[in-house]
Amino acid sequence: MAGPRSVKQQLVLFLSFLTILACFVLPAVSVKHENFKTCSQSGFCKRNRAYADEAIASGSNWKPPYELDPSTVELKNGYLHGIVSKTIKSGEKIRLPLTVSFLESGAARVVLDEEKRIKGDIELRHGSNIRKERYNEAEKWAIVGGLAPNKAAVFSPESETGYTKVQYGPENQYLMVLRHAPLEISFQRDGETHVKLNDRGFLNLEHWRPKVDAPEGETTPEDESTWWEESFGGNTDSKPKGPESVALDITFPGYEHVYGIPEHADSMSLRETRGGSGNHEDPYRLYNSDVFEYELNSPMTLYGAIPFMQAHRKNSSVGVFWLNAAETWIDIVKAKSTSNPLSLGLSGKKTTQTHWFSESGQLDVFVFLGPNPQALSKTYGELTGYTQLPQQFAIAYHQCRWNYVTDEDVKEVDRRFDRYQIPYDVIWLDIEYTDGKKYFTWDPMTFPDPKGMQDQLDASERKLVAIIDPHLKNENGYPIIDELKGKDLGIKNKDGNIYDGWCWPGSSHWVDCFNPAAISWWKSLYSYDKFKGTFHNTFIWNDMNEPSVFNGPETTMPKDNIHYGNWEHRDVHNINGMTVVNATFQGLVERKKGQLQRPFVLTRSFYAGTQRMGAMWTGDNQAEWGHLAMSMPMVLNQGIAGFPFAGADVGGFFGNPDKDLLVRWYQTGIWYPFFRAHAHIDTRRREPYLTGEPFMQIISQAIRLRYQLLPAWYTAFHEASVSGIPIVRPQYYIHPEDEHGFAMDDQFYLGSTGILVKPVVAKDQDSVDIYLSDNEKYYDYFDYTIYQGSRKWHKVPAPLDKVPVLMQGGHVIPRKDRPRRSSGLMRWDPYTLVVVLDENGSADGTLYVDDGEGYDYEKGGYIHRQFIFVDSTFVSEDIGTKGPKTDAYLKSMADVRIEKIVVIGAPAEWEQKETVTVIEDGAKEATKAVLQFTGSKNGKAAFAVVKNPNVGIGKSWKIEF
Ligand SMILES: *[C@@H]1O[C@H](CO)[C@@H](O)[C@H](O)[C@H]1NC(C)=O
Ligand SMILES: *[C@@H]1O[C@H](CO)[C@@H](O)[C@H](O)[C@H]1NC(C)=O
Ligand SMILES: *[C@@H]1O[C@H](CO)[C@@H](O)[C@H](O)[C@H]1NC(C)=O
Numbered sequence: 005m006a007g008p009r010s011v012k013q014q015l016v017l018f019l020s021f022l023t024i025l026a027c028f029v030l031p032a033v034s035v036k037h038e039n040f041k042t043c044s045q046s047g048f049c050k051r052n053r054a055y056a057d058e059a060i061a062s063g064s065n066w067k068p069p070y071e072l073d074p075s076t077v078e079l080k081n082g083y084l085h086g087i088v089s090k091t092i093k094s095g096e097k098i099r100l101p102l103t104v105s106f107l108e109s110g111a112a113r114v115v116l117d118e119e120k121r122i123k124g125d126i127e128l129r130h131g132s133n134i135r136k137e138r139y140n141e142a143e144k145w146a147i148v149g150g151l152a153p154n155k156a157a158v159f160s161p162e163s164e165t166g167y168t169k170v171q172y173g174p175e176n177q178y179l180m181v182l183r184h185a186p187l188e189i190s191f192q193r194d195g196e197t198h199v200k201l202n203d204r205g206f207l208n209l210e211h212w213r214p215k216v217d218a219p220e221g222e223t224t225p226e227d228e229s230t231w232w233e234e235s236f237g238g239n240t241d242s243k244p245k246g247p248e249s250v251a252l253d254i255t256f257p258g259y260e261h262v263y264g265i266p267e268h269a270d271s272m273s274l275r276e277t278r279g280g281s282g283n284h285e286d287p288y289r290l291y292n293s294d295v296f297e298y299e300l301n302s303p304m305t306l307y308g309a310i311p312f313m314q315a316h317r318k319n320s321s322v323g324v325f326w327l328n329a330a331e332t333w334i335d336i337v338k339a340k341s342t343s344n345p346l347s348l349g350l351s352g353k354k355t356t357q358t359h360w361f362s363e364s365g366q367l368d369v370f371v372f373l374g375p376n377p378q379a380l381s382k383t384y385g386e387l388t389g390y391t392q393l394p395q396q397f398a399i400a401y402h403q404c405r406w407n408y409v410t411d412e413d414v415k416e417v418d419r420r421f422d423r424y425q426i427p428y429d430v431i432w433l434d435i436e437y438t439d440g441k442k443y444f445t446w447d448p449m450t451f452p453d454p455k456g457m458q459d460q461l462d463a464s465e466r467k468l469v470a471i472i473d474p475h476l477k478n479e480n481g482y483p484i485i486d487e488l489k490g491k492d493l494g495i496k497n498k499d500g501n502i503y504d505g506w507c508w509p510g511s512s513h514w515v516d517c518f519n520p521a522a523i524s525w526w527k528s529l530y531s532y533d534k535f536k537g538t539f540h541n542t543f544i545w546n547d548m549n550e551p552s553v554f555n556g557p558e559t560t561m562p563k564d565n566i567h568y569g570n571w572e573h574r575d576v577h578n579i580n581g582m583t584v585v586n587a588t589f590q591g592l593v594e595r596k597k598g599q600l601q602r603p604f605v606l607t608r609s610f611y612a613g614t615q616r617m618g619a620m621w622t623g624d625n626q627a628e629w630g631h632l633a634m635s636m637p638m639v640l641n642q643g644i645a646g647f648p649f650a651g652a653d654v655g656g657f658f659g660n661p662d663k664d665l666l667v668r669w670y671q672t673g674i675w676y677p678f679f680r681a682h683a684h685i686d687t688r689r690r691e692p693y694l695t696g697e698p699f700m701q702i703i704s705q706a707i708r709l710r711y712q713l714l715p716a717w718y719t720a721f722h723e724a725s726v727s728g729i730p731i732v733r734p735q736y737y738i739h740p741e742d743e744h745g746f747a748m749d750d751q752f753y754l755g756s757t758g759i760l761v762k763p764v765v766a767k768d769q770d771s772v773d774i775y776l777s778d779n780e781k782y783y784d785y786f787d788y789t790i791y792q793g794s795r796k797w798h799k800v801p802a803p804l805d806k807v808p809v810l811m812q813g814g815h816v817i818p819r820k821d822r823p824r825r826s827s828g829l830m831r832w833d834p835y836t837l838v839v840v841l842d843e844n845g846s847a848d849g850t851l852y853v854d855d856g857e858g859y860d861y862e863k864g865g866y867i868h869r870q871f872i873f874v875d876s877t878f879v880s881e882d883i884g885t886k887g888p889k890t891d892a893y894l895k896s897m898a899d900v901r902i903e904k905i906v907v908i909g910a911p912a913e914w915e916q917k918e919t920v921t922v923i924e925d926g927a928k929e930a931t932k933a934v935l936q937f938t939g940s941k942n943g944k945a946a947f948a949v950v951k952n953p954n955v956g957i958g959k960s961w962k963i964e965f
Contacts, residue, residue, distance in 0.1 A: 035299045039237065040558050043286045047230025048210075048249035049333045052361040053287075055251070056206045056335070068205035071185035072102065077168055082106045082153025084170060088116060088187055090211060098211040104180065104189070106157035106172035109150050109383045112180060114189060114201065116250075116367040118211060126212040129232065132244035132498070134566060139365040139575035142329045145583060146613040150386030178373055191322075193373045197257055198322045199315075201369070206253035206359050209367060212246065239557035242498055242564045244572075251361035252369065254324055256315035258341050260354040261736075261746045264313045264323075264645040265290065265334055267306040267610075267622070269298055272637040272644070272734060272749035274313075277303055277335045287333035287359075292578050292609045294552035294559045296624065297658065300634050307550055307623045308610035309578040310645040312388075314380055315356060319741050323380045325370040325387070328362040329579040329611065331563075335359040363563075364575050377644075377737045378729055384646050385728025389616035391649055392589075393725040396856030397429040397467050398543075398604045398619065399717050400827040401707050402680035403691065404432035404469075410450040411457040414468075417691060418460060422825055424693040426704045427711050429826045431461065432469045432545065432680070441509035442482050443472045444535045454537030465828025467541045469606065473548040474517075474584045477509035484529065488513060493522040495573070498564040505553040505561070514551055514561070517583035518576060519568035523590070530591035540596075543604040544588050549581035550609045581609025582617070589617040600859050606678070615647040619678040627656030627687075632669050633765035637749040639676055643730025649721075651676030658684050663699045664767065664804060666690060670703045671807040672763035674710040675754065677721070677731040702805045708823055709807070713754070715818040715835065715851060720755025722852035722868075731755060739777035744795060748775065757849065758812030758840060759785070764802050772808045773797045780842055781945075783908050785809035788945040813909060814842035816849030816871040821904070831856070834903035835957055839873050841909035847873040850883065853957065855893070865889030867897060867958045876965040878905070880955070894958045902955050905963070910937060910948040914965065922953050925960040935965070 043049040059066045069091045076087040084104040089097040099119040106112050117138055120126055124136040156176060160169035168182040179192040187207065190200040201207075215232050218224045231247045233240055256262065261273045265288055276283040284302075290309035298306060311326035313334075326332065338354045360369075372383050403421070408414045414431055421428050439445040446454055458468055476485050488494050494502040494513040502513050516522050532538055550560050557563070563574035573580070585607040592603030605618035614620065622638050625631040635652035642650035654673035655661050661669065670692070673679050683690060692703040710717075720731045730737065733753045735745030751762035751774055760782065762772045776782055779794035791798045791810060800808045811817065817838040824830045839847045854866035864887015869880050884890070919932040933953040940946040948965075955961040 035295060035297050035304070040293065040295065040304060041236055043333060045236060046331070046333070047234045048247065048361060048363045049287065051230065051247070052206070052208055052249060052251040052333075052359070053335070055208050056204070056253070056359055059205050066205050068186035068202065068207060070100075070187040070202070070207050072168070072182065072187050074168065074184055079157065079159060079170060081155045082157050084168075090209065092211070100209060104170075104182075105151070106154045106170065106180075107150060108152045108154045109386050110173040110178065110373060111150070111383050111387070112172065112178075112191065112371045114367070114369050114371070116209060118209060120212050126245075127214060128244045129215065129246065130242055130244050133570065134244060134572055135570045136245075138248065139329065139571055141569070141571070142327050142365065142368065142579060145579050146327060146611060147387050148389045148613070148616070150383070173373065191371050191373060193375065198320070198373055199324065199371050200255040200257065201252055201371075203255045204253040204357065204359075206251060208249065208251040208361070210247040210249045212248070215246065236557055239562060241557070241562065244564065245364070248364045249361055250328070250365060250367040251359065252367060253357065253359045254369070255358070256322060256356045259315040259317045259322070259356045260338065261317070262313050262315045262336060262356050262358065264310065264641060266310050266638070266641045266645050266647075267308040268304070268641075269300045269302055269306065269634050269638060271301070271747070272640045273747040274336055275303075276337050278337050287335040289331075289333050290578060291331040291558070292550040292560070292581055294548065294550050297626065298623070300630050307608045308581070308614070308620060310610070310612045310647060311360075312384055312612060312645045313358070314377060314644055316377065316736055316740070316746060318743055321374040321377045321380055321740065323372040323374070323384065325372070325384060325612065326360050326362070327368040327370065327612070328365045329576050330363040330365050330574055331577060332360065332362040364572075376740055378727070381646065381728035381730065388613040388646060390726060390728050391615045391647070391721065391724040392617060393602070393721060393861070394619070394649065395602045395604055396714070396718060396827050397465070399677065399721060400429035400679070400714065401427060401710060402430040402432060402469070402678075403428045404434070404680050404682040405687075405689070406434035406683065406685040407436035408433060409436060411453050414457050415460050418466065420691070420693050422464070424700065424704070425823070426692050427707055427823065427825055427827075428466070429828070430467045430469055430543075432471075432682075434471055434685075435473070435508055436685075437470060440477065440479075442477045442479070442484070444484055444529055446537050451537075455539070458539050458541055462539075462541050464825045466826050467543055467604075469543045469545050469604070470538070471545045471547055472588065473508065473546065474515050474551060475505070475507035475509065475512035475548060475553075476515065478504060478511040478513055479509070485513065487525065488515060491521065491525060493519055493525055495561070496566040498562070498566060500566065503561070503565050506555040507548060507553060515584065516568050517587045518571070518580075522568070523583070523587045526584070526587040527591035527594060530588070530595045532596055540599065540601065544592060545606040546581075546585050546588055547608050549584045549607060551580060579611045581607060582611045582614045585610070585614060585617045601857050602859065610647060612646070615649065619649040619651070620647060621650070621678060621680065621682075622652040624657045625653055627659035627661035627665065629665060629765065629767055631656055632665065632672060633750070635672065635676070636752065636763070636765070639732065640730070640734045640749050640752060643732060644734065646728055648724050648731040649677050651678030651680055653680065653682035655681050655683055655690055657682055658687075660688050661690070663695055666695060667699050667702050667706075667804055668764050670706045672765060674706050674807070675732060675752070675761050675763065677717075679710060698805065705805070706807060711823070711827065711830070712819050712821055713759075713817075714827055714830070715820055715853070716755060716757045716759070718856070719818065719850055719852040720757070723755060735775070735777065742777040742795065744775065745777055751775065756815075757817050758815035759817065760810045760812060762800070762808050764808070770803050771799050771801050774800050774808060774810060778812075781813040781909060782810040783813070783840060783945050785811055788908055788947055789943050790945050811838070811840045811908065813840050814847050815840050816847050816873065818849070818851040827856075832900055834901045836904040836906065837871060837902060839871075839878065839905060839907045841873065841907065845874075845876070845909075845911065847871075851957070853897070860889045860893060863887040863889040865893035867894070869957070873907075878963040878965065880959065880961050882960060897958045898956060900957045902953055902957060905950040905953055907948045907950075907965070908945050910946045912939065912946060914946075914948050915939060917965070920950055920953070921964040922955060923962045923964075924955050933963075
């Protein structure tokens with residue numbers, strides 16, 4: 005029994021934790037495997053794998069016990085209802101209500117629940133008074149739209165006995181084929197099956213049963229050792245509801261690659277998990293945890309979980325979203341494709357077979373039929389929401405370490421960035437700024453003057469981010485803990501008393517943001533008069549929200565803890581972190597009446613939907629080349645899974661990076677959507693200005709490159725915020741027909757700009773091989789060297805001072821070229837447009853601009869332009885919609901002009917040209933601007949520069965070359 009620990013025991017644990025922590029700064033220590041379960045140590049994981057093994061071993065003798073009773077089936081208004089029965093050994097039939105919803109978006113949703121538990125017709129063990137149902141509220145937290153049913157869904161005229169078929173989706177072009185016995189559901193597009201559920205018969209919904217003790221001296225017929233309670237690492241989980249896992253196999257016929265289901269430190273294209281060379285032994289695990297010193301190339305769980313998977317093959321993408329917040333494991337194997345007469349020769353060489361199992365909750369799975377990655381991003385985003393459009397500063401450079409130790413220290417760092425002319429936007433405070441780890445307070449000795457500090461930052465439009473964690477110090481006289489207890493807003497233990505565990509402050513309680521009253525309270529804590537010393541330029545970092553509990557099982561909370569609504573922690577674990585971030589986000593929206601600025605919150609823990617609330621980072625990585633290399637696949641998979649505002653600690657959290665590693669990390673980090681340097685308390689200071697020459701100059705240049713491209717980044721964020729498309733895009737998003745690129749996760753494109761990057765992530769490497777999929781011309785970003793040739797590798801030089809960046813022909817890239825101290829100071833700066841001509845002498849691109857901080861953009865207060873270069877004419881067209889704030893915004897931007905246009909791949913005949921003709925909308929007459937032409941030589945493209953065309957960024961105009 006895991007009774008409450010004595011204070012002494014807790015202290016010992018805490019001290020041993022500190023000792024462990026101290027060891028982490030030594031190089032080459034690795035994750036404590038013994039702290040985290042393997043599949044065979046997790047009862048339901050082991051049971052479901054064994055179930056699958058039995059099915060496979062039985063071959064055609066396997067009789068899956070689930071069937072649909074056709075007489076119960078009805079289809080109405082886009083919903084199909086029926087009763088599935090599970091026949092158990094005694095012959096009894098367990099009733100499982102099935103609902104398939106056909107959604108307007110073209111997605112289909114399959115929900116299977118258990119009638120006895122729904123009706124509460126079960127007995128709980130240990131006299132528990134938790135809820136009897138399977139958890140059915142994940143939707144409430146994760147889903148914000150996209151559930152409108154497609155009422156036009158109809159039974160298909162081509163009926164077949166033993167099957168129910170429904171036409172649905174766009175113009176009813178999709179077909180769901182439901183086989184009654186054994187139950188199998190498959191989904192077709194264009195006459196071809198793309199997704200199959202229970203094709204292998206691994207469906208397993210552990211029905212409720214009473215615990216029957218075997219007579220003395222006998223064993224139970226089934227292995228019940230993990231059914232009624234389960235121990236790990238000295239903690240016992242009491243399991244009042246008994247075994248209740250849900251499992252399903254999902255097959256993607258002809259699909260060789262699957263992606264997503266972050267967070268794992270692994271390749272973007274997921275590996276097989278059932279052993280064999282190059283494969284994992286364990287399934288990918290999703291159970292938000294604080295994994296110290298995490299290891300690379302591993303299916304181990306990390307801090308966040310998004311159970312959304314994409315499958316891709318030549319010219320087709322499909323996906324599934326497994327809406328379940330409990331501990332989840334996913335097995336993946338790839339089988340030879342069986343020849344399919346309907347496949348029209350499109351099938352890949354392999355079929356990916358997946359097997360999903362969660363410890364509790366309903367079976368709830370969404371099936372998306374693509375047909376391409378963009379459509380998947382969009383449909384998934386309709387359900388869980390799109391990336392919040394952040395403030396402009398949030399996509400600039402963030403300077404963090406554990407810890408800037410005093411307010412004077414912060415001010416000195418700020419001054420030194422200026423002295424060395426290195427731009428940055430945000431400086432961060434880790435836990436040491438608080439008074440004794442009591443959040444919402446300042447240490448009066450070290451931070452006596454938060455206002456003076458923030459005034460200095462504000463003078464150059466810089467911001468402060470302060471950490472606030474959800475564990476609250478259990479100390480008498482700390483008003484916040486008194487309120488938490490007084491209002492009864494904490495997470496409870498299994499006995500219904502407030503849960504007490506160890507975290508940074510020692511003995512702590514945790515706010516339960518599943519409780520609406522706790523959300524309101526947590527929000528209120530951020531108002532300026534409550535959290536004294538914070539101002540309009542203070543933003544928040546929520547860390548440790550998995551939640552991390554130093555003395556808890558697997559460094560988190562006991563699963564039999566109890567949340568608001570009498571749900572067990574087991575049911576909601578993976579959503580827990582998101583509820584805290586959400587409450588913080590809402591708190592920042594409301595912290596001052598009349599002040600409407602967009603919040604910024606960074607979170608470590610996340611679930612499907614957290615993209616609506618801020619940014620994530622990949623947690624406590626290490627100052628090693630391998631961690632640098634792994635950061636890109638991790639960031640790309642975040643984008644694939646709908647949460648693209650992602651980054652890794654630049655420089656590596658644990659350890660001291662060598663100078664070359666630090667340089668390469670900055671050159672990579674400038675391509676993370678979330679770009680922050682961070683370091684452990686025991687590392688040496690490594691702010692860019694401390695690195696010495698030539699490193700400091702090289703790092704400054706890299707950071708300036710990020711700032712120069714902020715207009716392109718902001719435009720890419722805007723696209724993500726309306727369509728869900730990743731901000732940095734993997735090769736298969738851009739070239740979905742080129743199989744060579746499907747597993748590529750070390751080169752990527754920035755938004756729709758055609759900028760293709762392959763950072764150097766290995767020591768002593770002075771060139772990279774970039775793969776070009778299409779036959780377009782690509783140009784080196786800095787010197788315009790031409791690379792051309794489809795389906796070929798090209799060697800691009802990459803000495804230490806160079807990031808390999810190419811520009812694909814056919815794009816217009818917006819930039820701001822004047823170096824400044826912060827992005828805020830660039831607001832009124834003029835633009836440069838880089839026109840990268842394609843083989844036909846054409847190019848296009850877009851630009852999105854708004855005030856970068858408020859919500860006027862929701863009322864039309866923005867500029868959205870399309871630039872088109874065709875037939876020697878360059879035009880800017882409005883693609884924005886008008887709103888009540890449009891005119892005022894355009895007026896405020898009237899003086900923001902274009903100061904330079906660079907045309908790359910300029911035709912040779914422009915050599916004779918000295919001017920171009922500029923016609924701005926509303927101008928009385930055309931004007932001339934000077935053109936300077938530089939011919940092609942030494943493999944470098946010809947280019948032309950138009951100086952000061954003097955057209956407005958918010959205006960329509962035409963320039964004739
Ligand atoms: C695949 O997509 C490419 C590019 O969109 C297209 O040209 C080609 O026809 C498609 N191939 C098939 C077999 O659909
Ligand atoms: C976010 O907070 C709002 C209240 O401000 C609440 O209605 C909503 O359910 C919360 N969502 C999540 C995911 O916590
Ligand atoms: C160039 O023009 C040809 C002929 O119109 C067309 O087939 C090709 O797709 C064009 N290339 C690009 C990159 O638009």
